[in-house]
Amino acid sequence: MNSSTVNCEALAKRLTQSGLRPTVQREVVYKAILEKRNHPSTDEIFARVREQMPTISLATVYNCLETLVQCGLIKQVNFERAPTRYCPNLYEHAHFHDDATGEVHDIAVPAEMMDRLRALLPPGYKAANIELSFRGGVMHTRN
Amino acid sequence: MNSSTVNCEALAKRLTQSGLRPTVQREVVYKAILEKRNHPSTDEIFARVREQMPTISLATVYNCLETLVQCGLIKQVNFERAPTRYCPNLYEHAHFHDDATGEVHDIAVPAEMMDRLRALLPPGYKAANIELSFRGGVMHTRN
DNA sequence: AATTCTATTTGGAATAGTTCCAATTCCTAC
DNA sequence: GTAGGAATTGGAACTATTCCAAATAGAATT
Known part of the structure; x- marks a missing residue:
């Protein structure tokens, strides 16, 4: 069992606890942020995610990010009005x-x-x- | 001599020091921010300013705000990705x-x-x- | 005072990040 | 298997801001 399995179980748990579904898109987005913790922007996350799942839409990435933030699994990082970045450091x-x-x-x-x-x-x-x-x-x- | 005269002299001084011109638009924008120090957004400032100078353009307001920030006369205030607000508290x-x-x-x-x-x-x-x-x-x- | 030169203003078009929406797809529970 | 709700999708819409090229204003020079 590697760490990403652990993280994804934690993800699934958190989501279901909040009455939300642990979908593969949410998992892929979450993993993309964990993968390289350099505070990626939505675009960067979208790019990473498309490598795993080329059919995912940008709207979905936005949706997933919002969900993950609401569940407390990631944090938004804003500098001035630059594109929002995300951070898994809780x-x-x-x-x-x-x-x-x-x-x-x-x-x-x-x-x-x-x-x-x-x-x-x-x-x-x-x-x-x-x-x-x-x-x-x-x-x-x-x- | 009232406080706004004083402030505007300070404004003119700062501008000329930076090699910039103390234009009436810059003065009006600066006064609008001083007038009610409730961290107004650009839209709010634009509205205030148009009362004094109905012909001023939004682009000019943006330009003036940038200039004032660069001169250190006002500060930008950002919350998440909400519209930028401005603050004369230095x-x-x-x-x-x-x-x-x-x-x-x-x-x-x-x-x-x-x-x-x-x-x-x-x-x-x-x-x-x-x-x-x-x-x-x-x-x-x-x- | 006219001319020149540059800074500034202006209106509108363009941009960028994000959100919205309606239609489809996917799960889950029955 | 079917029904119902949740999630995804693509594209249009939105919004704050920036860009741009033309017009204007002001200062400096003659």
Whole structure:
């Protein structure tokens, strides 16, 4: 049993728990995101998915992505108004957008820091979601 | 001399400093954002601006907004892929999007917290920009 | 003051990402 | 096997934004 089997069982479980069907399209889309965790855009996911299933439609990919997000299996990542990207990392984390390469890197954020951020809110404000993102460059140092 | 005169002198100064012309369109757009600081979208700004200058075009509003952002006089605010909003608050701050009303509120963020956030980045990562945004609801407590 | 040169504005067309829709296909339960 | 609901599909529609080429305005130079 490899890890993708495990992930797909988890996927099927989550979907059925939510009263949704574990279809092969959803599975293929999910695997495409897991396959290379570089925050792919919908187009990129569509391309990956078509290798496995050339007949899948773009609309379906959009549908599946929405479903997966709703089930909490993946997260949406937005920078400004650039095309939406997706991320299977479910731990609380931030994103760093490298201006030079266009790549996005996950940044670990301790739970304690999240609490500090939440504490910035005025009384009564309840955040369902906190998004933290950086944009900039990476200096390459010789060693 | 009222505050809007002051602001517009500041605007003119900034523009000429950057080698740009202080045109009446830029002034009107800037004033529209200052007028009611509720993070208006481009459409909203366009509507406000047309009251003063019914002949202005939407393209010009887009152009002016871009110019003002580049001059550092206003900031862009993005939530997911919703229409871009604009904000004249130049202090470092976060945004809270109220899901119920759609309103956006500024959240003060101490400089010290910004430093903590920056410290989350791996060595070599230099953030030109940090964006922190909350999404959620506001509980109304009786008093 | 006229001329030139460049920045800016303008309206409309084009683009891009996404959503919508109606028709078909696929499961699941009976 | 059939019925009913869920999911997929292709294409049209939508929307925010950008692009473009022509017109205008302003500053600088003569």
